[in-house]
Each structure stands twice: as C-alpha cells, then as structure tokens.
Amino acid sequence: MPDLSMEKLSEMVMAVARDKKFGITPEEVNTFEKFALIHSEISEAMEAYRRKNLDGKDGLAEELADAVIRIMHLAGVHKINLEKEILKKLETNKNREWKWDELNEKHS
Numbered sequence: 767m768p769d770l771s772m773e774k775l776s777e778m779v780m781a782v783a784r785d786k787k788f789g790i791t792p793e794e795v796n797t798f799e800k801f802a803l804i805h806s807e808i809s810e811a812m813e814a815y816r817r818k819n820l821d822g823k824d825g826l827a828e829e830l831a832d833a834v835i836r837i838m839h840l841a842g843v844h845k846i847n848l849e850k851e852i853l854k855k856l857e858t859n860k861n862r863e864w865k866w867d868e869l870n871e872k873h874s
C-alpha cells in the first residue's frame with residue numbers, strides 16, 4: 767500500500783467526485799445534505815461496532831473510511847486544507863485541559 771499524504775488523498779477524493787459528478791464547488795453541492803450524509807456514515811459505523819462487525823463488508827473500518835471520504839470531499843469543496851487544520855488543532859489539544867468531572871462522558 768502506498769504511503770500517501772493527506773494532500774494526495776484529498777486529490778484522489780476530489781478526482782472521484784469530479785468523475786462521478788458528486789460536485790466539486792460549493793455551488794455544485796448541497797452542503798447541508800453533505801453534513802447529513804457524514805452523520806449517516808458515523809451512524810453506520812456505530813451500528814457496525816454494535817454488531818461486532820469490525821472489518822467486514824459494511825464494517826466499522828469501512829464505515830469510518832466512508833465518513834472520512836465524505837469529510838475530505840466536503841473540505842475539498844470548500845477549499846479547506848484539512849492537513850493544516852488537523853495539525854493546528856492537535857497543537858491546540860496538546861495544551862488543552864478537559865474538565866472531565868463536568869462532563870457525562872466515559873473515558874479512561
């Protein structure tokens with residue numbers, strides 16, 4: 767498997783979007799619909815996990831990949847450099863403190 771950069775993956779996602787006529791500009795897509803479709807992939811991933819389908823057809827791995835592809839497509843449509851934004855956010859998170867006692871969230 768080739769070692770791909772996020773930029774190269776984004777180019778591949780947008781090439782498929784162009785070829786399949788999914789839309790590559792904000793004018794060509796319904797951004798709100800794309801958010802809903804990202805949500806649906808996350809729901810599919812949760813259901814796959816619930817059914818203990820981790821890496822089969824429609825499994826957790828495949829559904830997470832679907833979600834990331836849809837996110838990369840939406841970012842590409844809006845000319846967002848996801849690699850840059852992820853690196854920036856990771857840097858922010860390094861110094862961030864979470865108040866776990868104020869959240870109803872399980873973690874370890």
Ligand SMILES: [Mg+2]
Binds near residue numbers: 807810
């Ligand atoms: Mg899916």
